Amino acid sequence: MPVTIRIPTYLAAFAGGLNSLAIEGSPATVAEALESLWRGSPGLKDRILDEQGEVRQHINIFVGEEAIRFADGLSTKVPNGAEILVVPAVSGG
Amino acid sequence: MPSVRHVSAKKGDVIVLVGTMKGAFVLRSNAARKKWDVGGPYSIGSPVYAMAFDQRQGRHRIWWAQQSFRWGTVLCSSDDYGKTITEPEAYSVKFPPESKLTLKNIWQIALGRADDPDTLYCGVEPAALFESHDAGKSWTPVKGLLDHPHRDRWVPGGGGMCLHTIVPDPVDPKRMTIAISTAGTYRTDDGGATWQARNQGVRAEFLPDKYPEFGQCVHKIVQHPSKPGRLFLQNHWGLYRSDDAGNSWKDIANGVPSDFGFCMVIHPHDPDTVYIVPIESDEYRCTPEGKLRVYRTRNAGESWEPLTRGLPQKNAMETILRDSLAADTCDPAGIYFGTRSGKVYGSSDDGKSWQAILEGLPPVVCVRAALVGEGGKDSPRRRGGAEKRKVQAKRSTSRKAPARRAAKSRPRAGKR
Numbered sequence: 001m002p003v004t005i006r007i008p009t010y011l012a013a014f015a016g017g018l019n020s021l022a023i024e025g026s027p028a029t030v031a032e033a034l035e036s037l038w039r040g041s042p043g044l045k046d047r048i049l050d051e052q053g054e055v056r057q058h059i060n061i062f063v064g065e066e067a068i069r070f071a072d073g074l075s076t077k078v079p080n081g082a083e084i085l086v087v088p089a090v091s092g093g
Numbered sequence: 094m095p096s097v098r099h100v101s102a103k104k105g106d107v108i109v110l111v112g113t114m115k116g117a118f119v120l121r122s123n124a125a126r127k128k129w130d131v132g133g134p135y136s137i138g139s140p141v142y143a144m145a146f147d148q149r150q151g152r153h154r155i156w157w158a159q160q161s162f163r164w165g166t167v168l169c170s171s172d173d174y175g176k177t178i179t180e181p182e183a184y185s186v187k188f189p190p191e192s193k194l195t196l197k198n199i200w201q202i203a204l205g206r207a208d209d210p211d212t213l214y215c216g217v218e219p220a221a222l223f224e225s226h227d228a229g230k231s232w233t234p235v236k237g238l239l240d241h242p243h244r245d246r247w248v249p250g251g252g253g254m255c256l257h258t259i260v261p262d263p264v265d266p267k268r269m270t271i272a273i274s275t276a277g278t279y280r281t282d283d284g285g286a287t288w289q290a291r292n293q294g295v296r297a298e299f300l301p302d303k304y305p306e307f308g309q310c311v312h313k314i315v316q317h318p319s320k321p322g323r324l325f326l327q328n329h330w331g332l333y334r335s336d337d338a339g340n341s342w343k344d345i346a347n348g349v350p351s352d353f354g355f356c357m358v359i360h361p362h363d364p365d366t367v368y369i370v371p372i373e374s375d376e377y378r379c380t381p382e383g384k385l386r387v388y389r390t391r392n393a394g395e396s397w398e399p400l401t402r403g404l405p406q407k408n409a410m411e412t413i414l415r416d417s418l419a420a421d422t423c424d425p426a427g428i429y430f431g432t433r434s435g436k437v438y439g440s441s442d443d444g445k446s447w448q449a450i451l452e453g454l455p456p457v458v459c460v461r462a463a464l465v466g467e468g469g470k471d472s473p474r475r476r477g478g479a480e481k482r483k484v485q486a487k488r489s490t491s492r493k494a495p496a497r498r499a500a501k502s503r504p505r506a507g508k509r
Contacts, residue, residue, distance in 0.1 A: 010164070014182060043182030047164040050195040051187040058163045088163050 001081025003027055005037055007044065008088055014043030030061060031074040033084055048086060058089040099176050100132035102153070104466030107421050108174070109429050110155060111437055111451070112141035112459030117157050119174050120450065126427050126441035129450050135175050142416070145202035146463045149210035153465065156213070156229065158199035166199050168215070170229065186215055186223050186232045192239060194219055201416070203259035206266065216256035220247060220273040222285070235285040243276065243290065243307055250274035250310050250329070257415060258311070262338075263318040270314060270324065270339055277309035278326070280339050291339035298330040312415045313357040317364035325367050325394065327357040327415075329375060334394045345394025350381040356418035360443070361426050365393040368400075368420070368428055368444060370413040378412050385409035387418075387430070389444050403447035404438065411436075414458055421462040431457025 003023040012019050021040065027033035038045040050056055053074075061068045062085040068076040078084065100121040102108050109120040109129075116134030135141075136159040143158040153172065159180070160166045168186055170179045188194040197218040205212025215223040215232065222235040238256075247254060255274055262268035267284040270291070277292040290307040297309045310329035317323070326333040326342060332352045333342040346352035351371040360366035369388050373381040380386065384406045386399040412433040421427040425443045432438075435454035440447045 046167075046182075046184040046187070050165065051184075052190060052193065052195055054195075056163065056165060 003033055003078055003080075003082050003084065005033060005084045005086065007086045010088070011044055011047060011086070014047065015041040026080060027078050029072075029074065029078060030063060030068055030076045030084060033078055034074070060087045060089050061085065062087065094137060095134060097134065097137075097175075098130075098132055100130045100174050102174060102465045106465045107423065107427060108146065108463055108465060109419070109421075109427075109437070109439070109450070110144040110146060110157070110459070110461040110463075111431055111454065111457055112144045112157060112416075113431075113435070113455040113457050114140045115455035117141040117144060118451075118454065119155065120437070121174075124423065126421075126423070126439060127448075129439075131451060132175050135171075135178065136169060140198075140458065142458050143199050143202045143215070144459050144461050145204060145213075146461060147204055147213070148463065148465075148467055149204065149207060156202045158202065158215075160198050166196055168199065168202070168229065168232075185225075185230070186217065188221070188234065192234070194221070197253060198255065200255040200257040201259050203261065206261055206263060209266065214259045214261070216259050216271065218253045218255035220244075220254050220256040220276060222256055222259065222271060224285070237281065237286045238271070238279070238288050241279075241288055246308070247273060247276040248308075258314050260314055260316050260324070262321050263316075264321050268338070270316070272311040272314050272326075274312070274329070275308060275310040277307045278311050278314065278339055279307075291335075292342070293340065294342035294344075295326065295328055295333055296331045312355045315357050315359040315367065317359050320364040323364065323393070325357060325359065327354050327369055329353065332369070332394070345390070347395060348397045349388055350386075354413075355415040356413050356430065358418045358420045358428065361420050361422040362424060363391070366391045366443075367394070368418060369397075370418060370430060372412060379410040380412075383408050383410060385411050385438075387428070387440075387444055387447075400440075400444045400447070402445065403440075403449075416459045417457050419460045419462040422464045422467060427462060429460050429462050431460045433457065 006020045023033050023036045063076055063082055100119055102121045105124055107122050107126055111118040116137045118133035121130045140160040141157050145156045147154045155171050157169055159169050167184050187196055199215050199217050201216035203214040211228040213225045213229050222238050223232045225232045258272035260270040268282050270280045272278050279288040280291045281288045292309045295309045296303050313327045315325050322338045324335045324339055330353050332346040334345045335342045349371050351373050354369050354372045357369050367390050372378055385404040386401050388397045389400055390397045413430050418430040427441050428444045429439045433456045437451040438447050439450045
């Protein structure tokens with residue numbers, strides 16, 4: 001089963017209009033899955049990660065229902081067939 | 094989401110760019126500057142702290158910084174007053190990994206000298222200066238400032254630790270003055286390799302040593318191209334002039350209700366005429382006595398006069414921020430300012446009288462003005478291949494299918 005990454009509507013413009021992208025291969029970690037994502041949709045990278053390679057402060061990434069912020073960050077393991085969600089945090093004004 | 098309108102401008106028109114906390118607007122009028130068409134909003138929902146209009150080489154390119162607390166800050170541009178917008182896939186202004194810094198905001202977009210038409214500068218938060226020598230395609234931080242020995246002792250002001258003012262010298266290509274809150278004024282005389290603090294005589298009211306080498310909270314510096322050795326400075330408490338390119342500063346708060354304020358602009362044709370909007374104090378941060386008054390000096394700060402005709406003189410608790418006052422280059426000059434309460438005022442007679450141009454905007458954080466067609470050569474410059482990645486304006490304003498189609502057509506190849 002391929003790993004799927006779901007992105008918010010705002011970012012779909014940088015992913016060929018798609019909200020859900022299947023990742024080729026078997027990424028072992030979130031970082032590997034995202035690397036694969038950038039290859040197909042380079043415009044997503046700077047919008048999800050800052051220039052130091054960290055997930056932007058007001059973006060949450062989940063593997064299934066687990067927030068990577070409270071797991072191993074970008075090193076969080078990705079099970080076969082997992083769904084990765086990129087979700088804007090509830091913040092701002 | 095609001096619907097987006099566009100303006101068109103021709104030679105002889107005047108445009109006013111307005112950056113707000115929820116997007117950018119483009120205002121257009123003819124030379125009379127009485128009736129205004131309003132274009133926008135662009136980058137809906139995003140704070141736009143910096144805008145610029147580049148007419149060099151016949152361009153008519155609007156630049157703006159689209160900030161998002163989620164997605165970061167990206168430089169956008171449009172060559173047709175917002176109808177089509179270039180939002181690059183890869184962000185062009187970013188810190189190198191070894192700096193360990195991350196871009197929070199772009200506070201200033203400044204054009205290089207007229208004889209250096211592909212050069213642009215950005216002042217950013219955390220405080221740094223970026224430069225582009227290929228008309229904004231690629232940007233690099235100015236290392237002499239990024240690695241400045243004072244950096245560890247610079248501290249953020251209320252708005253963050255931002256480099257908000259860039260004054261390239263109109264005569265000496267190696268000289269530039271910049272201002273940082275709160276670090277003060279710095280100048281390079283060697284093209285950015287080294288930077289010296291230039292704060293002698295400028296008060297730091299909030300420090301035990303009131304006149305330190307650096308650490309002042311400068312809010313804005315202006316210069317007239319015909320007198321490059323003279324600078325005017327609006328400080329966080331203090332109003333100053335330098336007659337030696339910033340080596341020393343003299344207090345010129347002569348007859349103003351408060352020497353606290355943010356914004357400052359110089360008259361386009363008279364190097365002795367400067368405009369400010371005094372603010373009562375750094376605690377209150379509103380116009381004194383509930384009166385909205387622009388103050389003007391016509392003698393380089395020897396005296397100041399209030400300009401009030403057409404401006405509310407009762408219950409006007411307004412704040413005009415550091416980049417929210419601008420002038421066009423018409424004669425008589427148009428002077429424009431925007432308020433934190435979302436109003437834009439304009440004068441078409443050097444400030445003698447004012448009218449409300451627009452109300453009900455989000456808080457205004459940036460205003461720029463220009464006479465269209467003042468760019469030099471008539472033939473517009475064409476953009477290169479890498480710049481053809483255009484996102485239709487609808488992309489910013491709607492998330493419907495056409496936007497996705499537009500995005501899909503962008504080439505994938507990434508780095509600029």
